[in-house]
Amino acid sequence: xxxxxxxxLPAILLLAWEIAMHVKNVQSDSLAAPSxxxxxxxxxxxxxxxxxRTAETLRAALLGLALxxxxxxxxxxxxxxxxxxxxxxQFTIEVLRPVPSxxxxxxxxxxxxxGYGMEISLVAFSTFWPIxxxxxxxxxxxxxxxxxxxxxLRLKTFARITKIILPATLPRYFVxxxxxxxxxxxxxxxxEIAANPLGIGYELMQASQxxxxxxTFALVLWIGLVGWTLNTLLLFAQRRLFGxxxxxxxxxx
Amino acid sequence: xxxRAKVLWMIGSVCVTALIVVAWQMIANYxxxxxxxxxxxxxxxxxxxxxxxxxxxxxxxxxxxxxxxYGWVLASLAGIVLGAIIGSSKIAREYVAPMLEMVRPVPVxxxxxxxxxxxxxxxxxxxxxxxxxxxxxVLLATVHGVSSVEPRLxxxxxxxxxxRLQTLWKIALPNSQPDILAGMRIGLTVSxxxxxxxxxxxxxxxxxxxxxxxxxxxxxxxxxxxxxxxxLIGLVSNVALQEIERYMLRWKQR
Numbered sequence: 001x002x003x004x005x006x007x008x009l010p011a012i013l014l015l016a017w018e019i020a021m022h023v024k025n026v027q028s029d030s031l032a033a034p035s036x037x038x039x040x041x042x043x044x045x046x047x048x049x050x051x052x053r054t055a056e057t058l059r060a061a062l063l064g065l066a067l068x069x070x071x072x073x074x075x076x077x078x079x080x081x082x083x084x085x086x087x088x089x090q091f092t093i094e095v096l097r098p099v100p101s102x103x104x105x106x107x108x109x110x111x112x113x114x115g116y117g118m119e120i121s122l123v124a125f126s127t128f129w130p131i132x133x134x135x136x137x138x139x140x141x142x143x144x145x146x147x148x149x150x151x152x153l154r155l156k157t158f159a160r161i162t163k164i165i166l167p168a169t170l171p172r173y174f175v176x177x178x179x180x181x182x183x184x185x186x187x188x189x190x191x192e193i194a195a196n197p198l199g200i201g202y203e204l205m206q207a208s209q210x211x212x213x214x215x216t217f218a219l220v221l222w223i224g225l226v227g228w229t230l231n232t233l234l235l236f237a238q239r240r241l242f243g244x245x246x247x248x249x250x251x252x253x
Numbered sequence: 254x255x256x257r258a259k260v261l262w263m264i265g266s267v268c269v270t271a272l273i274v275v276a277w278q279m280i281a282n283y284x285x286x287x288x289x290x291x292x293x294x295x296x297x298x299x300x301x302x303x304x305x306x307x308x309x310x311x312x313x314x315x316x317x318x319x320x321x322x323y324g325w326v327l328a329s330l331a332g333i334v335l336g337a338i339i340g341s342s343k344i345a346r347e348y349v350a351p352m353l354e355m356v357r358p359v360p361v362x363x364x365x366x367x368x369x370x371x372x373x374x375x376x377x378x379x380x381x382x383x384x385x386x387x388x389x390x391v392l393l394a395t396v397h398g399v400s401s402v403e404p405r406l407x408x409x410x411x412x413x414x415x416x417r418l419q420t421l422w423k424i425a426l427p428n429s430q431p432d433i434l435a436g437m438r439i440g441l442t443v444s445x446x447x448x449x450x451x452x453x454x455x456x457x458x459x460x461x462x463x464x465x466x467x468x469x470x471x472x473x474x475x476x477x478x479x480x481x482x483x484x485l486i487g488l489v490s491n492v493a494l495q496e497i498e499r500y501m502l503r504w505k506q507r
Binding site for chain 1 (some may be wrong): 262263265266267268270273276290291316347348350351352353356358359360361362363364365367369370371442445446449450454460461465467468469471473476477479480481484487490491493
C-alpha cells in the first residue's frame, strides 16, 4: 500500500508527460517522451556503452574514495590520539576545507592532464574532508572508560588502535564512508561533465550536445539509479552490521 | 583548557599554516617544478593584487557571489515553502515525499546537460541549476522539522484552535528553525560549487570561468589567485552563516 502510494504520483506525471508529447506532437531537440527515453535506454544498455562507461566512472570514484578516505582515516586517528597535533592543524584544516573541490578542476587539468589521474585526485580531495571531520569527532567521542581500560591493560599504541579505537568508532566511520561514497560519485560525474573525457558524465554531455534528448534523459535517470543503488546497498549493510549504532550518533540521512 | 592556552594553541596553529605557505614557496623556488605548473605564493599574491587594483577580480568575484546568493535565496525560499506544505500534510507526505527521495540521489550536475538543452547556455541556466541543487538540503530539513513537531505543541495548537497556516507560522516553522538553518548552510556550499561549475560550462563571466581560462592559457598565477578567492568565498560565507545561526538560535542555548 505504501509503495503503491509512493508510485502513484510519478506514474501520473510520466503518463501526463507521454500524452502531452503525443498530443502536441512535439519534435524537439531538448525533450523526449518517456517511451522514447525507455527505448534509448534499452539500446544503449544492450550495446554495452552504458555499462562500460559506468564502470569507468565507478572506477575513478571508488579509487578516489579509497585514496582520500584512506588518508583521512589515518590522519583522523593521528588527530584523535595526539590532541596537540589536532590543535596545531586546526587552522590549516579550517582554511583548506571550504575550498570548493570543483575550483580545483582547472588545477588538476593543468598539473595532471585529462584522464583517470585528475579525476581520482579530485574525488580524493573532496572525500578527504568529511571522513576526516566525522572520524576525528568519532574518536574524540569515545567513552573515556574504554580509553582508561586500554591504559589499565597497558596496550601498546597499535593494539590500542586495533582493539579499542577502531571497533568503537567503526559504525561512525562506516556512516562517514557511506556519505563520502555519494560525494565521490557526484564529484566524478561532475568532473566528467565539466572537463574529463571519460565515463558516464562525458557520455551524458555528448548525448546532450549531439541533440539526443532521449539518451540524455535516459543517462540522467541511470546516474540517479546508480547513486540510489549504491546508497541503498550501503544503508542496508549499515543496518545489518551495526543496527541502531550507526544512527545513534545523530548522523542522519 | 584555560582561555590563555586556547589563544596560544590558536596562534600555534596559524603558525603551522604560515609554515606550510613558506614550504610551498620553497618548493616553488628550489624544486625545479616550472612556475607554469606551480607558482609560488608570491606570484599568486601578485596576481591577486593586480587583479584587485585593476578591478577585474573584484568584478568576477562579485559576479560569482551574486549568482551563488541569488540561486541560494531562490532555493531556500522554495525549499521552505514546499517543505512546509509537504511536511504539514499527511497526504503530501505519503504521495509526494517518496518521489522527492527518488530524485534526490541524482547528482545535480547531471541535470546540467538537460537544463542546457532546454534553457540554453546562459546565466539563467546556471541560476536554475543552483536552485535545483541547493533546494534539497533545505527542503528535506523543512519536511523533517515540520513533521516532527513535539506532540504536546501540536496539542497546544489544537486547543488554541489554530488553523493550518497559523500552526505552521507560529509553531511548526519556528520549531524547525534549527533544521532549516542547518539545511541552508549546506545549501550555500552547494550553491558555490554549482555556480563555479555552471560558469565553467556556460562561459558566463565569473571566477569559475576565470580559473578555467587561466589554466588553459597556462597562467598559473591567475589560476591560483582564483582558487584562493573561491576558497575565501567558501570560508567567509560558511563562517557568516554559522554566526547567523548562532544568533538566531540563541534562544536554544539557554
